[in-house]
Structures are given as structure tokens and as C-alpha cells.
Amino acid sequence: MKTSRRKRTGLAAAAAATAALLALCGPLPAEAAPTAAVPAPQGTAGTDWLHTDGNKIVDENGKEVWLTGVNWFGFNATERVFHGLWSANLDTLTGQMAQRGINIVRVPISTQLLLEWKNGQAAVPSAVNTYANPELKDKTTLQVFDAFLDTAEKYGIKVLLDVHSAEADNSGHIHPVWWKGSITTEDFYSAWEWVTDRYKDNDTLVAMDIKNEPHGKQSESPRAKWDDSTDEDNFKYACETAGKRILAINPKVLILCEGIEVYPKDGSDWGSTAEADYHYDWWGGNLRGAAEHPVDLGAQQDQLVYSPHDYGPLVFQQPWFEGDWDRSTLERDVWGPNWLYLHQNNTAPLLIGEWGGFLDNGPNEKWLKALRDLIVDNRISQTFWCLNPNSGDTGGLLGYDWATWDEAKYALLKPALWQENGKFVSLDHEVPLGGAGSTTGISLSDLYGTG
DSSP states (O other): OOOOOOOOBOHHHHHHHHHHHHHHHOOOOOOOOOOOOOOOOOOSOSOOOOEEETTEEEOTTSOEEOOEEEEOOOTTSTTOSOTTTTTSOHHHHHHHHHHTTOOEEEEEEEHHHHHHHHTTOOOOOSSOOTTTOGGGTTOOHHHHHHHHHHHHHHTTOEEEEEEEESSSOTTGGGSOSSOBTTBOHHHHHHHHHHHHHHTTTOTTEEEEEOOSOOOOOTTSSSOOBOSSSOOTTBHHHHHHHHHHHHHTTOTTSEEEEOOBSEEEOTTOOTTOOOGGGEEEOSTTTBOTHHHHSOOOOGGGGGGEEEOOBOOOTTTOOOGGGSSSOOHHHHIIIIIIIIIIHHHHTTSSOBEEOBOOOOOOSSHHHHHHHHHHHHHHHHTOEEEESOSOSOBTTTOOSBOTTSSOBOHHHHHHHGGGSOEETTEEEOSSSSSOTTSTTOSSEEOHHHHHOOO
16 A cells, blocks of 8 residues: 655745745845854743643543644744745734643744754744734844744743754655754754753643654665664654653653554564565554554653654545545544544544645545534644645645635634634633634633633
8 A cells, every 4th residue: 555745845936936026125134144043932820720630631621631733834944944934924824823721832843953053053033024023133043932832822822842853844744754864863862852942841842742744664774663762763662762751851841653654464573674564554643563562751751742743645645535535434443543542442542634635626625524513522632733824735825925714724623723602712721712812712711710
């Protein structure tokens, strides 16, 4: 069974948008020498940390929360900063997300950029339009990230950091594992430790997605596997190792572990190169191995969340989209055996880290609605792919002007955003979603009456 993912980042569109702005507004700031290190934003008193209870994510008071958000990429790419800041204002766009019910943003980043930050090599990015973002003038990529955390806190949004690729590369997610070239597995762990330590007192950054979409087929090298070995290509071991090193610094942050691509069928093992000996799923979607070989985070096991990815037939025409299929067949043949069982068995919570796509009035939209309904019916946490319009095989919630929302796609997503009594719910105990004076959102204290 063949599986595939196309390149998601629309580089041509991004370049065209930047060129248009250069013509209208003059040159953007050139990349400058690194500036002196600045302290991390501290956020407010740390009362918003999360942990797990069975298949639920709960706050520090044990009250259930529902993480419902979106992906916004760019820090993982060559630009080393959010895409769209070449035209959109950071504060305006963050406020719009909050007002529309997005209570968490998954931010893809690269190990390479984290290491640059760690080594004091953060530079001023050329992809930020300071006419649109005067408050970001002369700020480095690290300072822009800090500004985003401050802005997210202002509007009641939490942040999930995702190591999307080893290198700062718009197609870096295509590489199957967490090491590449000069970036070693130890560099990967060290980068996670550094960023955890920097933000350990800031409860705006509440979750760490250890590695985006580990994958690779049985006959490919390198490829990610899942077992109880300490082999470098064992993603379970990498997730445990990174997770424990993160939790040794901040024991209150959530650790997200994705799946892989293939897993041996009963009676087979990783030594086989025969296609028929394996179960297949999307990159990062195959969590069958967690049944026999669950991730072990030791004393902080209640910080573990499993995070599969799932896509529709416009990304790739998988075998399960052939013939007569619907939500029930997807649950039976794909979602159930690959990851939904973890929720159904009360093993651990799920957060579907990526799902999304074009509305086609056809099979892709059918899949979107089926997965959306599964998410809503089971209150599974999720981050929709994506905010960016320049995702080549899915599109985004925004148009290419980075100002106009795709209202039809947003309407499809909206039922999967946490709402109570007609109000969107923040993951912050004090700040309503949308910020002070919000008319569309409430805080956790508003909902539960807890501090």
C-alpha cells in the first residue's frame, strides 16, 4: 500500500506576495547582525498549566479543557518567521483568531532555528513588513516569537510548539527523521531543552510536539520505526528521551507524541522489507505501536498526549478512499486501529495536530465533515491545518491577502472550536478568548468559577 504527502508550503505564492509588497511599500528590512540576547517574556502567574486524566486534558484544578486551534507556519521555513507578516499585522491577525474561537496555535519551527537562537545567532528577518508591523522593526526572529507569545497572552490564546523539521527549509517536513546533515539527534534534544528552559515560567507556551510526521516505509533509509529498542530511528525512544529531558526542566508542559507511517503486522517485524507485512497510514498517523509499546514518561506520564495527523483524498488518494466509504468505514479501517483506540480505551488524550483541506463539494469535503464530526462527538483536541493560504495541497483559512477569511471553510471548522453557551472558551483562567472586553469569548474562570 503506497502512501504519500505532497509539498504543502506554497513557495511561489509566498514569493509573489512578498514581491508585490516590495513594489508597493519599498524594501523590507535587510537581515541584520544578531542583537544581544533578551529575557524571555514571563507571562502571568503560572496557573494555566495542563495535564491529563485518562483520555481528557484538564487544568490544574482537574477541570476538563478542549484544545481547539489552528496551525500557523513560517518559523520552520527559510524565512524563519511567521508567513504573512509580509502584509498582515501580528496583533490584528492574532486578535482575529481569538475572536473567532481559536484557543491554541500550533507553531511549526526547525531545530536549526532553535539552535541559532540558543547560540545567540537570531537575526532580523527580511520577511516582516515593518510598515504593517512597526512594532516589529529591528526585532530578531526570536524577538518576533516573543512578541507573538505576548500578543497571544493578551488575547487568551495558548501556544503549542512543534519541531517541524531539522533544517530551516520550506520542504523540511519531507525528510523522514529528526536528524539531518550536521544536525544530530543530540542537537535535537539540546534544542528542546534550551527552548523549554527559556519559557519554563511562561504558561502561554503549554505544549511541545516533539517531532512533526516521522515517517518512512520499511524499505527506505532512514525511516522512523516504533518499538522498545534504543535505536536512533525508534521514534518512541526519541519521544520518550526528548519528553523526559523537557519535563526535567518543566514538569507541567504537555508532551505530544505523533505516530509514524508504517507498523509491522502481527507475525512480522521491522526486519521485513515486504510491503504486505505492514500497516500503513498518513505520515505521523500510525500509532498502532502504542498499543504494544506505549510511550513511557515516568513520573510525568500524565503529561502525555498522542497526536496523529490525518488528511483527505485531495492530499493523496489513499486506498481507504476507494469505493463506497464514509465515516463508519474510516473509523473501522483507519482511525480506530491507528489512533482512535487510545481515546476509546481511556489510555491517553488525543490531539489531532493536522487535518484540513480544500472544500470541493465532493470527497474531500465529505472527509473533512466526517473527521470534524468525530472530533466534536468525542471532544478530541485538534489544531486545523492551517491559517496560511500558501499551503499547496490544503489551502488555509485566510485568502492570499492575509486579511480575508474563507468563511465557508471557517463555518466547517467552527463546530470543532470550544464553545459554551454561545461563547468561545479560552484556556486561560483570567483572559477571555478575544482579550479584555471580548464579546465572543470567556475565560476558564468565567466557565468554571475557578482561579
